[in-house]
Amino acid sequence: MRNRIVDVIKMNPTKDIEASGWIRSFRANKFISINDGSCISSLQIVIEQDNFDKTLIDELNTGASIWVKGSLIESLGGGQKTEISANEIRIIGKADPEELQKTILQPKKHSLEKLREQGHLRMRTNLFGAVFRIRHHMSFAIHKYFNDKGFFYINTPIITGTDAEGAGETFRVTTLPLGDKNIDLKNDFFGKPTHLTVSGQLEAELAALALGKAYTFGPTFRAENSNTTRHLAEFWMVEPEIAFADINDDIDLGEDFLKYLINYALETCKEDLKFLNERAIKEEEQLPKEKRNEHSLLERMKMVSNNEFERITYTKAIEILERSKPNKKKKFKYPVEWGIDLQSEHEKFLVEKHFKKPVVIVDYPASIKAFYMRQNDDGKTVAAMDILFPGIGEIIGGSQREERHEVLQEKCKEFNIPQEAIWWYLETRKFGTVPHAGFGLGFERLMMFVTGMTNIRDVIPFPRTPNNAEF
Ligand code: 4AD
Ligand code: MG
Numbered sequence: 001m002r003n004r005i006v007d008v009i010k011m012n013p014t015k016d017i018e019a020s021g022w023i024r025s026f027r028a029n030k031f032i033s034i035n036d037g038s039c040i041s042s043l044q045i046v047i048e049q050d051n052f053d054k055t056l057i058d059e060l061n062t063g064a065s066i067w068v069k070g071s072l073i074e075s076l077g078g079g080q081k082t083e084i085s086a087n088e089i090r091i092i093g094k095a096d097p098e099e100l101q102k103t104i105l106q107p108k109k110h111s112l113e114k115l116r117e118q119g120h121l122r123m124r125t126n127l128f129g130a131v132f133r134i135r136h137h138m139s140f141a142i143h144k145y146f147n148d149k150g151f152f153y154i155n156t157p158i159i160t161g162t163d164a165e166g167a168g169e170t171f172r173v174t175t176l177p178l179g180d181k182n183i184d185l186k187n188d189f190f191g192k193p194t195h196l197t198v199s200g201q202l203e204a205e206l207a208a209l210a211l212g213k214a215y216t217f218g219p220t221f222r223a224e225n226s227n228t229t230r231h232l233a234e235f236w237m238v239e240p241e242i243a244f245a246d247i248n249d250d251i252d253l254g255e256d257f258l259k260y261l262i263n264y265a266l267e268t269c270k271e272d273l274k275f276l277n278e279r280a281i282k283e284e285e286q287l288p289k290e291k292r293n294e295h296s297l298l299e300r301m302k303m304v305s306n307n308e309f310e311r312i313t314y315t316k317a318i319e320i321l322e323r324s325k326p327n328k329k330k331k332f333k334y335p336v337e338w339g340i341d342l343q344s345e346h347e348k349f350l351v352e353k354h355f356k357k358p359v360v361i362v363d364y365p366a367s368i369k370a371f372y373m374r375q376n377d378d379g380k381t382v383a384a385m386d387i388l389f390p391g392i393g394e395i396i397g398g399s400q401r402e403e404r405h406e407v408l409q410e411k412c413k414e415f416n417i418p419q420e421a422i423w424w425y426l427e428t429r430k431f432g433t434v435p436h437a438g439f440g441l442g443f444e445r446l447m448m449f450v451t452g453m454t455n456i457r458d459v460i461p462f463p464r465t466p467n468n469a470e471f
Helices: 054-058 112-117 126-148 201-211 247-268 270-285 297-306 314-323 344-355 405-414 419-427 443-451
Strands: 014-027 031-035 043-046 065-074 082-093 194-196 213-221 234-243 310-313 359-365 381-389 393-400 436-442
Touching (some): 014 082, 126 213, 126 247, 126 270, 126 443, 201 213, 201 419, 234 247, 234 443, 247 297, 247 359, 247 393, 270 297, 344 381, 393 443
Parallel strands (some): 043 082, 310 359
Antiparallel strands (some): 014 031, 014 065, 234 436, 381 393, 393 436
């Protein structure tokens, strides 16, 4: 039986063992290092050159895949506890060393841009192996958290006719011929205009108003043409929704959930995090002092999980920003005044300079938020909340939902949302409506925080961004 390397390295010396993996290096015609992706560690295979065919030895190239049989013995070298002394080796898939030179499998330092261009191979590197193993564990932890807390997982539609966020940044779904602008959308596949979902929230609300606590976790699509390090055109969003709950319950859930996920990573992904932590420290040594992080990745994770998040109103946040040094010195690109949508420079100041910890901002002006958010008694603000993280900015966006039928109808008018389009949403407010709330966590933003990767394209296996849909 083939053993996974993650298991082999924990085993005591034993006679008959088999393993397979991809060759990372072959040194001194004696030491082969193989990795099978099951963990960051590679396994050392030791061979006596004379016991093997010259043709086989010649094919032991970096990138090739092999199968090995031998005995697991205590290692004489310092790098590892055990190694396999090989009796038998088979090449499974060859790798031409000359062609390999053109790829990122060539063992030397490659830029993250170059690694992105070779997305079909980058998962074979230590760096991306670590990132995507952690991504798996985080997905699993999300389902575990909600399952343990009595939430039900709901699959919401990917093709939809509604635009929950009302931002209009959607990808159309059609079977009509390209470029034909005169065609009546009534003749399209669904008999009406449809697009890829920008959020599963509206349907998650329907579920919460029946099952009490529900969540969605699925792909989300936004055609915003923002080529930033924090935006993707296709990303994954986790959206819990809770009935009989208000905005404070929502914030409590968001804070508890994020801390749980960070602690889960600290406990479950120790080896990969240690690697990422050390890598980030080395990378930052190349940067000028002021660009370096004050704290390491592991320190930042522990700080977030051990400290209460700061909770302030939007109005208070504006006051702090107005009185801030950068504002007085006119250092902000976007001027600060009540009513503005906070820009990332403002969020950065609040989180990284002023409070030095995660900040939850509540009660935003109604005019800058979506139609479904619950109107506060002041008539100006809505019960919205954003959770802002150091180095990331907005990681969670959520709100208490407008559960009052008439108020919601008014909001639809104000936002020019035809009531026929969301008649089903409005109807839940007619039959046993209850206060309810929820939020959306950008899964890749979370992944950036727990891996220390600074470009969102490096925490999703195959990123989709403007002008980029390779693989
Ligand atoms: O703040 P947003 O737009 O909220 C909603 O969509 C609500 N319907 C969620 C809800 O209440 N159920 O998006 C939620 C989160 C953001 O805080 C951010 O982390 C992430 O989704 N996000 C993106 N991540 C990557 N690329 C993008 N283009 C993103 N847009 C939003
Ligand atoms: Mg938002």
